[in-house]
Amino acid sequence: MLIDGFRDPSLAENLVQRVADTAAVLAEWAQKADGMELKLMEVCGTHTMAIAKHGIRSLLPSNIRLLSGPGCPVCVTANSDIDAIIALSRVENLTIATFGDMLRVPGSSTSLEQRRAEGASVQVVYSPLDALRLAEAQPERQIVFVGVGFETTSPIIAATVQRAAAAELLNFSVLAAFKLVPPALQVLLEDPELALDGLILPGHVSTILGVEAYDFIAEQYNMPAVITGFEPLDILAGIDMLLEQILSRQQGDSLRIGNAYARSVQATGNQQARQSIDTVFQPVDATWRGLGVIPASGLAFRPEFARYDATQRFELDIEPTVEVRGCRCGDVLRGIIVPPECPQFGRACTPTRPLGPCMVSSEGSCAAYYRYNIGGVAGGVGGVGAAGAAGTADATGIAGAAGAATTTSALSPSDCTEPIFPLNT
Amino acid sequence: MTNSEQIIMAHGSGGEMMRELIAKYFVSAYGAAELKTGDDSAVVTLTAPDQPSQGQQLAFKLAFTTDSYVVTPLFFSGGDIGRLAVSGTVNDLATSGATPLYLSVAFILEEGLPLATLEAICASIAATAAEAKVSIVTGDTKVVPHGKGDGIYINTAGVGAFNNQQPLSGRFCQPGDKILVSGTLGDHGVAILAARETLSFQAEIASDVAPLNHLVKQVLHAAPQTRCFRDPTRGGLAATINELASQSQTSMTIDEAAVPVKVAVRGAAEMLGLDIFQIANEGKMVAVVPPDQAESALAAMQADPLGRDAAIIGEVREAPPPGLPAAWLRTALGATRVLDMLVGEQLPRIC
Numbered sequence: 007m008l009i010d011g012f013r014d015p016s017l018a019e020n021l022v023q024r025v026a027d028t029a030a031v032l033a034e035w036a037q038k039a040d041g042m043e044l045k046l047m048e049v050c051g052t053h054t055m056a057i058a059k060h061g062i063r064s065l066l067p068s069n070i071r072l073l074s075g076p077g078c079p080v081c082v083t084a085n086s087d088i089d090a091i092i093a094l095s096r097v098e099n100l101t102i103a104t105f106g107d108m109l110r111v112p113g114s115s116t117s118l119e120q121r122r123a124e125g126a127s128v129q130v131v132y133s134p135l136d137a138l139r140l141a142e143a144q145p146e147r148q149i150v151f152v153g154v155g156f157e158t159t160s161p162i163i164a165a166t167v168q169r170a171a172a173a174e175l176l177n178f179s180v181l182a183a184f185k186l187v188p189p190a191l192q193v194l195l196e197d198p199e200l201a202l203d204g205l206i207l208p209g210h211v212s213t214i215l216g217v218e219a220y221d222f223i224a225e226q227y228n229m230p231a232v233i234t235g236f237e238p239l240d241i242l243a244g245i246d247m248l249l250e251q252i253l254s255r256q257q258g259d260s261l262r263i264g265n266a267y268a269r270s271v272q273a274t275g276n277q278q279a280r281q282s283i284d285t286v287f288q289p290v291d292a293t294w295r296g297l298g299v300i301p302a303s304g305l306a307f308r309p310e311f312a313r314y315d316a317t318q319r320f321e322l323d324i325e326p327t328v329e330v331r332g333c334r335c336g337d338v339l340r341g342i343i344v345p346p347e348c349p350q351f352g353r354a355c356t357p358t359r360p361l362g363p364c365m366v367s368s369e370g371s372c373a374a375y376y377r378y379n380i381g382g383v384a385g386g387v388g389g390v391g392a393a394g395a396a397g398t399a400d401a402t403g404i405a406g407a408a409g410a411a412t413t414t415s416a417l418s419p420s421d422c423t424e425p426i427f428p429l430n431t
Numbered sequence: 432m433t434n435s436e437q438i439i440m441a442h443g444s445g446g447e448m449m450r451e452l453i454a455k456y457f458v459s460a461y462g463a464a465e466l467k468t469g470d471d472s473a474v475v476t477l478t479a480p481d482q483p484s485q486g487q488q489l490a491f492k493l494a495f496t497t498d499s500y501v502v503t504p505l506f507f508s509g510g511d512i513g514r515l516a517v518s519g520t521v522n523d524l525a526t527s528g529a530t531p532l533y534l535s536v537a538f539i540l541e542e543g544l545p546l547a548t549l550e551a552i553c554a555s556i557a558a559t560a561a562e563a564k565v566s567i568v569t570g571d572t573k574v575v576p577h578g579k580g581d582g583i584y585i586n587t588a589g590v591g592a593f594n595n596q597q598p599l600s601g602r603f604c605q606p607g608d609k610i611l612v613s614g615t616l617g618d619h620g621v622a623i624l625a626a627r628e629t630l631s632f633q634a635e636i637a638s639d640v641a642p643l644n645h646l647v648k649q650v651l652h653a654a655p656q657t658r659c660f661r662d663p664t665r666g667g668l669a670a671t672i673n674e675l676a677s678q679s680q681t682s683m684t685i686d687e688a689a690v691p692v693k694v695a696v697r698g699a700a701e702m703l704g705l706d707i708f709q710i711a712n713e714g715k716m717v718a719v720v721p722p723d724q725a726e727s728a729l730a731a732m733q734a735d736p737l738g739r740d741a742a743i744i745g746e747v748r749e750a751p752p753p754g755l756p757a758a759w760l761r762t763a764l765g766a767t768r769v770l771d772m773l774v775g776e777q778l779p780r781i782c
Contacts, residue, residue, distance in 0.1 A: 009701065013764065015765055060762050061767050065765075066768050070557065110441075119440070123439045123440075189624055358451065379768075379769040
């Protein structure tokens with residue numbers, strides 16, 4: 007099938023070799039400087055999972071450290087918004103329609119999954135149009151779609167709202183907790199604690215926004231950045247382009263946003279999709295988990311579509327927000343720590359009993375690290391290494407970590423040899 | 432929060448939460464030695480208690496298992512709840528090496544179920560039992576009020592006999608053994624998803640639901656040292672491999688490129704964000720076989736119409752260092768990752 011071409015092992019081998027060669031050149035540069043590793047951040051949850059699922063870390067040289075940013079829409083949703091969604095489940099005669107990722111996310115005291123077990127009506131759908139169909143099929147019930155997502159999700163939901171308006175469907179509404187990617191990137195780029203070497207930009211979000219939406223990254227911040235897709239070869243090609251950019255920046259050349267996903271991403275993006283967003287929604291300040299309030303980084307209903315705004319249609323009894331003590335989702339989302347550096351990771355916080363959304367969502371970085379046992383990531387090696395498969399003493403994947411500089415890591419190599427999570431939980 | 436104080440759907444999905452539930456509530460409350468083995472069937476020894484002590488006591492071994500079926504919709508491409516109820520129990524018996532012989536079928540029927548539906552399901556049960564060569568010898572019927580059931584729930588239990596065959600167990604896997612699967616993965620789970628009306632995607636994918644006792648018998652004939660069989664149902668291949676590795680104190684590595692998957696199933700799984708290794712199968716058997724018998728076991732599988740796409744997909748290795756996972760996947764790229772078990776329900780991705 008089509009995707010096989012993007013998983014071709016021999017092409018991957020070539021790319022891995024190219025990355026290793028460029029990384030070696032950069033390592034020489036780095037040694038002349040201060041011996042730092044290269045910190046590359048992906049800001050899309052689908053990248054986070056794809057990197058883990060395909061074992062990309064185990065293919066990369068040891069001076070490349072892949073960090074995950076605020077790319078998982080469920081994860082960046084503030085606790086107060088999750089509590090509002092949960093409050094909807096207490097409204098009589100109302101069905102919550104949601105993507106499945108939201109079900110298990112813990113709010114201040116409960117989750118939609120728990121509420122469903124207590125009898126609340128919560129229906130998992132794969133598309134907002136399925137929620138619209140529920141509304142058409144059950145005119146006596148209120149159907150509320152949970153609008154969580156980035157620029158990839160909001161156009162479909164905007165179009166669904168437009169369709170509901172055209173059909174004058176009055177038992178359908180949306181709780182809008184959307185986020186916009188570029189304002190969050192700006193916050194990351196201005197974070198002195200983070201000091202990134204390059205950004206791996208999202209594929210789907212960029213398909214909507216277009217390459218031009220990121221020009222500020224190169225122009226204002228002189229930061230290497232490459233858009234790429236989600237297949238293993240896309241990711242490897244993206245990293246390869248990123249290293250080339252880092253190299254050319256070292257040599258004093260000016261930067262342009264790279265596009266390793268040209269089969270989907272155009273310079274100007276999908277204007278029709280953006281038009282849909284602009285018709286129904288307008289930018290609004292939004293609270294991000296970990297990043298705080300970012301100006302004009304969310305979407306609210308325009309007045310002419312206000313009757314589809316669930317927060318205006320229903321009087322919600324939202325409980326006081328309680329932040330979970332010890333959960334460092336916020337620092338994980340900013341890339342300040344990698345998940346195993348959180349003291350709760352794999353101990354008090356597991357996918358079965360998550361403290362925060364990063365351990366729940368299928369795109370959360372804690373879930374990715376836990377699922378794929380990326381425990382030896384402290385030194386930037388990450389991954390489980392081929393040795394892991396052999397079940398030898400090297401299976402911790404820390405062999406490289408011990409050798410690499412751990413200047414930014416709180417984990418010592420000996421910490422890595424501890425079980426990251428018990429096998430028989 | 433989120434320490435679930437109540438049963439949630441994820442407790443029934445065959446992953447981590449169900450394992451916890453079984454260990455914490457069932458095994459600890461009433462687990463006999465046979466329950467603790469972790470195999471799909473219990474192997475029990477029957478003795479005649481009143482035999483005079485002189486002479487040899489009559490004793491023989493029996494495989495015994497039970498399973499309940501709550502699938503929706505009741506009819507789907509490739510099968511229905513009746514075929515599932517017979518095949519599931521037959522396959523659980525077959526994994527132990529026993530010859531399945533007798534089944535019970537118990538119904539919980541919801542008020543309002545059309546009798547024509549019941550009739551069609553009964554016909555399917557009869558046909559599948561004939562295919563598996565098992566007899567249905569006892570049963571039960573209960574009716575619950577409208578709205579308290581999903582039309583029909585079925586429980587089946589079954590027994591099987593070990594003639595000259597030693598009972599098999601996941602405990603017997605050894606480093607060096609080869610891991611085989613009898614055909615393509617993910618067919619059943621994707622067929623069920625496609626049949627659910629809330630999902631607006633269509634795929635020409637039929638469930639693989641089938642009784643595999645004849646296939647198992649052929650494999651045992653060709654590869655008598657086969658260590659064990661396991662049918663990768665809920666939780667998929669990932670759960671099976673994790674369970675077998677844990678039972679036998681070994682580690683296991685699956686080679687992604689060697690795992691047979693239908694193109695349409697892979698496409699649907701990619702689209703829905705599902706992990707092919709975590710999707711349920713109802714007509715596939717995993718076998719662990721010593722290396723020198725792997726090719727004969729493979730040939731026996733492939734000779735059976737239900738095993739045409741069988742493949743050798745991995746191997747058993749030494750136990751992992753303490754605390755490290757025991758189930759691994761070598762990806763098509765040659766990278767390595769953990770073959771993780773499903774946590775919670777199988778959820779779609781959000782963007």
